């Protein structure tokens with residue numbers, strides 16, 4: 001599928017983009033071992049100064065332990081922040097065009113490194129096909145913000161008597177990025193792209209489930225020429241994240257993760273009067289009208305539910321289908337879902353890999369069990385999948401699931417499952433479906449399929465969601481702002497809009513005459 005125009009080149013064409021002689025990672029599923037340190041500070045991989053608790057990092061495809069991750073404590077977090085502070089002094093004084101050149105170089109290097117997608121697949125469990133798309137979106141993001149870096153500017157405002165004012169768009173300082181495990185490398189690029197373009201430094205903490213690929217990003221930034229210490233990586237879970245959020249020298253926090261953690265982040269940020277970007281969860285509606293192109297609507301519903309094993313924040317998991325086409329649509333969706341190739345995520349033809357870990361797989365299974373108890377009908381999938389390949393037998397696989405006979409008050413329709421589970425809900429009128437689509441605490445995304453252009457725009461205007469799709473779903477052009485309404489968060493990533501969240505405006509008032517004193 002064309003997830004992003006030009007981003008899904010077949011392997012034969014993609015190889016044309018890879019400079020000959022560059023190192024590629026040859027690891028197959030079940031063979032990678034991680035030996036190098038996963039913290040990055042002052043331009044180099046380092047062992048954390050105070051590495052305390054060890055977290056096991058798994059390969060979801062096999063259930064193997066990839067490494068034991070030392071979690072960074074107070075000392076390491078402080079060293080990373082101090083390293084970023086020092087680099088900020090240099091980077092923030094460079095012109096936008098100078099920053100642009102370095103960021104373009106980073107984008108160019110990422111584009112050549114096929115091994116990043118391999119790493120992402122091994123650590124996250126998503127198919128290599130998808131991981132490549134994620135990495136394409138990542139370098140495109142850096143390219144896009146490199147382009148904006150050179151044109152960041154304030155305005156000039158004329159005042160009476162020849163006096164005037166002007167505004168300067170200035171960086172914030174050391175920004176903290178905290179990421180979720182579903183798009184490890186991409187989330188780091190969505191945060192560091194606008195942050196660095198605006199002249200900030202960053203300390204990034206990936207999820208402890210997926211600590212590996214972000215360190216490659218740090219190395220690439222250094223190779224591209226950022227000052228040493230501009231982009232640092234600390235590792236760990238909630239405790240490390242808290243240390244970052246509470247650090248007095250941190251100017252901003254950009255968080256991607258669940259709603260409950262988002263609330264805690266906002267509380268910590270409030271105590272330090274720090275601006276926050278919150279990219280949180282969702283339970284988004286996808287509305288299929290009977291006049292839609294059925295083939296596209298079916299493809300759209302699959303795209304809205306089954307990318308990355310359904311572990312996608314903006315997934316359209318509540319699929320509202322106009323009753324007239326319910327049976328035809330459902331039959332076709334079930335048929336296509338059953339054909340999704342599950343298995344070794346590094347194989348070229350796999351389209352669904354393994355879920356992130358055993359507890360999460362069990363949680364998703366729990367939602368399906370509860371759905372059945374509440375009266376939903378499993379139309380396909382939902383059970384565990386055991387691949388034939390013996391090395392995959394301890395991996396975290398399940399068959400993608402379509403639920404019928406769903407009601408709005410069922411848990412599977414109300415709560416974010418974050419797995420490959422689609423709920424189909426019939427509707428009769430536009431007014432009714434909009435009311436039901438908006439009856440949720442979330443507001444991340446929404447979509448509509450119809451051939452009626454007026455209806456399409458009317459419906460998305462009425463949806464209370466930050467990212468809406470007409471006649472497609474889950475495409476991700478970096479030029480478009482992305483972010484939520486309501487409990488799904490605030491602030492935006494991607495597009496020009498993100499610049500607002502990584503910079504501050506200084507106003508300068510210039511007197512060209514004499515001071516008129518009132519004293």
Ligand SMILES: NC(=O)c1ccc[n+]([C@@H]2O[C@H](COP(=O)([O-])OP(=O)(O)OC[C@H]3O[C@@H](n4cnc5c(N)ncnc54)[C@H](O)[C@@H]3O)[C@@H](O)[C@H]2O)c1
Pocket residue numbers: 178179180181182183205206207208236237238239240241242245256257258259260261262264265278279280281282312313314416418444484
């Ligand atoms: N809106 C978006 O752009 C977006 C994108 C991806 C994922 N998500 C959401 O993320 C969730 C899944 O990701 P997850 O399970 O990693 O979420 P999570 O909230 O459990 O963890 C996210 C990150 O926060 C850290 N963390 C946890 N507790 C913390 C604390 N008290 N202080 C500071 N940091 C803390 C974690 O270590 C991790 O790095 C889903 O709800 C999904 O919808 C949202």
Ligand SMILES: C[N+](C)(C)CCCC=O
Pocket residue numbers: 182183307311312313314474475476
């Ligand atoms: C790239 N997607 C598919 C739009 C996902 C964005 C991040 C959400 O989890």
